[in-house]
Amino acid sequence: MRTYETIFIVHPDIVGDEYAAVVDKFKGVLTDQGVEILKVDEWGTRKLAYPIRKQGRGTYVLVAYQASPEVIAEFERRLRIEDSIMKFQTVYLEKGLEQVPAAEEKAEAEGEKAEETA
Amino acid sequence: MNNDRRSSRPAPRRRFGRRKGCRFCGDKTLTIDYKEIRNLRYFVSERGKIVPRRISGNCASHQRQVTEAIKRARNIALLPFSASHSVD
Numbered sequence: 001m002r003t004y005e006t007i008f009i010v011h012p013d014i015v016g017d018e019y020a021a022v023v024d025k026f027k028g029v030l031t032d033q034g035v036e037i038l039k040v041d042e043w044g045t046r047k048l049a050y051p052i053r054k055q056g057r058g059t060y061v062l063v064a065y066q067a068s069p070e071v072i073a074e075f076e077r078r079l080r081i082e083d084s085i086m087k088f089q090t091v092y093l094e095k096g097l098e099q100v101p102a103a104e105e106k107a108e109a110e111g112e113k114a115e116e117t118a
Numbered sequence: 119m120n121n122d123r124r125s126s127r128p129a130p131r132r133r134f135g136r137r138k139g140c141r142f143c144g145d146k147t148l149t150i151d152y153k154e155i156r157n158l159r160y161f162v163s164e165r166g167k168i169v170p171r172r173i174s175g176n177c178a179s180h181q182r183q184v185t186e187a188i189k190r191a192r193n194i195a196l197l198p199f200s201a202s203h204s205v206d
Contacts, residue, residue: 007153007194048195058195062153089194091152 001066003038003096008079008088009058012045022084023061029078030063033071038097039064052086064097140177150183152190155197162188166198 010022023042030037043060052058067075072090079088142148148157161169161176161184168188171181191197 009195049192049198050195052195060194087194089190091190 001068003064003066003093004072004090005039005062005064005093005097006075006079006088006090007060007062009048009052009060009086011053011084011086012055012057012059014059014084018084019059022082025082026061026075026079027063029075030065030067030071033067033074035065035067035071037063037065055086058086064093140175140180142180142183143177150180150187152187152194152196155191158184158188158191158197162197165201 008026010019014022023040027037027040039062041062041064043062045057045059048056048058076088076090079085142150150157152158161174163169168185171178174181174184176184188197192199
């Protein structure tokens with residue numbers, strides 16, 4: 001088993017129940033394959049550094065989990081099919097998941113603040 | 119007059135705040151992560167280019183890690199590929 005983390009950007013027009021459904025769906029895709037999800041981090045809607053599909057904003061979701069490589073292939077295939085997913089990236093965590101929730105949240109809040117002023 | 123002017127002229131300043139030695143080697147608590155763009159900003163020029171090692175002062179291995187992190191951040195639209203993309 002290897003630790004991976006996938007970050008995907010949901011279309012900004014997908015909000016509320018629809019958004020929750022999308023996130024649950026992909027959590028389901030992982031759990032159906034017997035994957036242990038370590039962390040789900042919803043960053044919320046934030047500005048993109050460059051437009052994707054003519055959208056300047058996107059909703060970021062970060063999922064960390066332990067899986068075997070075949071699971072990644074299937075998960076990414078499903079992400080590619082889904083229209084509401086604008087972009088995704090899977091990264092292999094060599095050191096496993098490091099627990100630094102407090103620092104992360106702080107940095108995130110500051111980042112959002114900076115975006116608003118920008 | 120001429121002599122005065124020459125002597126009062128400041129020495130050519132370095133363009134980026136340059137410090138000696140690798141900041142990651144100096145402070146082991148610093149982490150390089152593509153998700154933490156606030157820390158990576160320092161290693162990206164205003165145009166979005168990766169700052170070279172001779173200016174950032176990073177050691178080779180940390181520069182490689184920074185480069186990797188910046189490229190990952192670009193892929194997922196956390197950092198721009200270039201400054202020309204303007205998002206409204």
